[in-house]
Amino acid sequence: MAKFKDEVANNTHRFFINKLPELLEFAGCHEDVLLSGHDFSEPKVNSSKKNSAETIVFRVDSARIMLDAVKDTLDSMNETERKVMEYCYFNHLRIFEIAIRLSCSERLVSIYKIKALKSFATRFIAMQVKNGIDEKHIFDLTKTKEVA
Structure with a gap:
């Protein structure tokens, strides 16, 4: 896994590698939908886990809203x-x-990548708020560990 000197870039990279595939799975779609004009209004519920229907629908809906914020x-x-x-x-x-x-x-691509990751992190907070994601469920990729 890539390791950046900048913690915000690291957080954002980990979000794209670990969390985004999970959100896409819950929403029942492929990553290509984020680059297209896909409408998330009719999610597919596709889960092999033994959860109640209400929990599955909540997860699908939450994932759909989060994916809208990513897009x-x-x-x-x-x-x-x-x-x-x-x-x-x-x-x-x-x-x-x-x-x-x-x-x-x-070298320039590496610089662009770090800038893009940091830019995504700061913009993502605003988009989550705009899309109605509850404050306690917001992914704040800009948070860094405090050094004691």
Whole structure:
């Protein structure tokens, strides 16, 4: 797993690697929907876990709202940041492959990636609030550990 010197970038990277696939699974969709004009208004409930129907519907609905916030956040980013996020986390390209697509150096892609991750983290908070996510369920990717 990638390790960034910046903790906000690390938090955001971990969100895309660990949490986003879980949200997509609960919503019953694939990561491509975040890059398309997909409407989350009719989620598919697909769970093999033995949960009550109410719990499953709540999870699907919560995941759908969170995915809307992710999509809105990506849509609000500048073109370069959005492309870097798309290439890295949805197309699963490596730095050198992204550099080729963007016609720039690998070093510049690394800089863009850190900037994009940090930008996503700050914008994501606002989008979650805008989409009506309860304060206690907001993913604050900007929080860093306090050094004692």
